Amino acid sequence: MASKLEIPLHEEMFTIMRQHGANLGNILDTKFRCVAAVWGVKLENQSSTLYQRGPSTIFAEMRLEIMMPSGVKVSVWKADLTTFPSVAVVNAANEKLQHYGGLARALSSAGGPQIQKESNDYIKKYVKLETGEAVVFDAGLLPCKKIIHAVGPELPYKPTKNDVSKARTFLKKTILSILNEVEEHGLGNVAIPAISSGLFNYPLPECAYTIVSTVKKYYECKRVAQEVFLVNHDEPTVQAMETACHQIFRPQRNHENVRIN
Numbered sequence: 001m002a003s004k005l006e007i008p009l010h011e012e013m014f015t016i017m018r019q020h021g022a023n024l025g026n027i028l029d030t031k032f033r034c035v036a037a038v039w040g041v042k043l044e045n046q047s048s049t050l051y052q053r054g055p056s057t058i059f060a061e062m063r064l065e066i067m068m069p070s071g072v073k074v075s076v077w078k079a080d081l082t083t084f085p086s087v088a089v090v091n092a093a094n095e096k097l098q099h100y101g102g103l104a105r106a107l108s109s110a111g112g113p114q115i116q117k118e119s120n121d122y123i124k125k126y127v128k129l130e131t132g133e134a135v136v137f138d139a140g141l142l143p144c145k146k147i148i149h150a151v152g153p154e155l156p157y158k159p160t161k162n163d164v165s166k167a168r169t170f171l172k173k174t175i176l177s178i179l180n181e182v183e184e185h186g187l188g189n190v191a192i193p194a195i196s197s198g199l200f201n202y203p204l205p206e207c208a209y210t211i212v213s214t215v216k217k218y219y220e221c222k223r224v225a226q227e228v229f230l231v232n233h234d235e236p237t238v239q240a241m242e243t244a245c246h247q248i249f250r251p252q253r254n255h256e257n258v259r260i261n
Contacts, residue, residue, distance in 0.1 A: 058233050060084065064242050066249050072219040074212075076245055077191075077231045078238040082110035084231050086144050086191040088136070090178055092200070093119075093149040095128040102199045107147065111140035115147065132173035134181050146187060150178050152196030159201055168210055171196055175214040182226070189227035194237045208240040212248050 060079035067073050081089055081103065091107045093099065097119035099108035108115040118137045122129070129135055134150035153170035155163050174195055182190045194211065196202035215228055230241045 063238060064245055066245060068216070068219055070219050070221065070223045072222070072224060072226045072228065074215060074219075074228045074245070074249075075230065076238065076241045077229055078233065078235065079231050080233050081191060081193055081231050082106050083143060084191050084229070086189050086229055086231075088146040088148055088182065088185075088187045088190045089139070089142065089144050089231075090134075090148045090150055090190060090192045090195070092193055092195045092198075093129065093151050094154075095131065095151050097123055097129055097149055103193055107142065111142040111147065114138065114140035115142075119149065132170045132177060134174065134177035136181050136185055144191075146185065148178055148181055148190065150174050150195060152200055153202065154196070155201040157201055159203065164203060164206055167196070167202060168206070171202065171207065171210045172214045175211055176218060179215070179218050179228075183224075188225070189229065191229040191231040193230075193232055194241065197237065204237060204240045205243070208237070208244040209247065212241065212244040216248055 058078065058080045060077060060083075063076045063078060065073065065075040077084070089107065091099070092103050094104070099105055099116055099119065115137070122135060122137075129149065129151050131151045131153055134148050136146050136148050139145055139147045152174045153167035155167050159167070175192070178190065178192060181187075192211065192215075194204065194207050197204050197207045211230070215230075219226065219228075230245075232238050232241065
């Protein structure tokens, strides 16, 4: 059972925590699978893999909504995926399903120990989840029914055009795998983040364009009552998704209903 321990910091500890709090958090996570959240102290040299979570302050806001002729609704949201009210949420996972950074860490922390346990059980049986693949598990304590772990392509820190071109095929495969799992499990809607952006270094505009265009192509000929939420919590990513939707859907605005909030 997960437990919580709060330790007050005395004045002489602030400098130590400011300088070494990030390293302490990583050590506790690596050795004891504990999440350390430091409040009231701005940490220096904080690792991007250290996740600190407090109560969500992001109010879910829909930015754009598209109704495709097939009956599928696609919308762009600025929201916290850990609290988003959908049937299923997608986690941007790595091949070993070790949820230690970024969105994966956030969802695993919010969903409780079941998230990592089921992931570990899967890896023990299948060794890894290949890039481009997706798998559906129960969502633990998250406010949704299912979590879909999906592995997108990981690019070099400063990817070349050739790197992006090669990765595009794998990102399309990842999105198709997600949508196939949604259909197979009869999930009425799904919240998808900008997989492979951020820690996986896929350039944001190209990432958003590939995700949106793949969703559109998948549902062009499928007449289903389906909703796809494109959900991200940071403004640049939300704007990239909006831009991609305008580029991909608006040229056919006579055939599709586009509503902008």
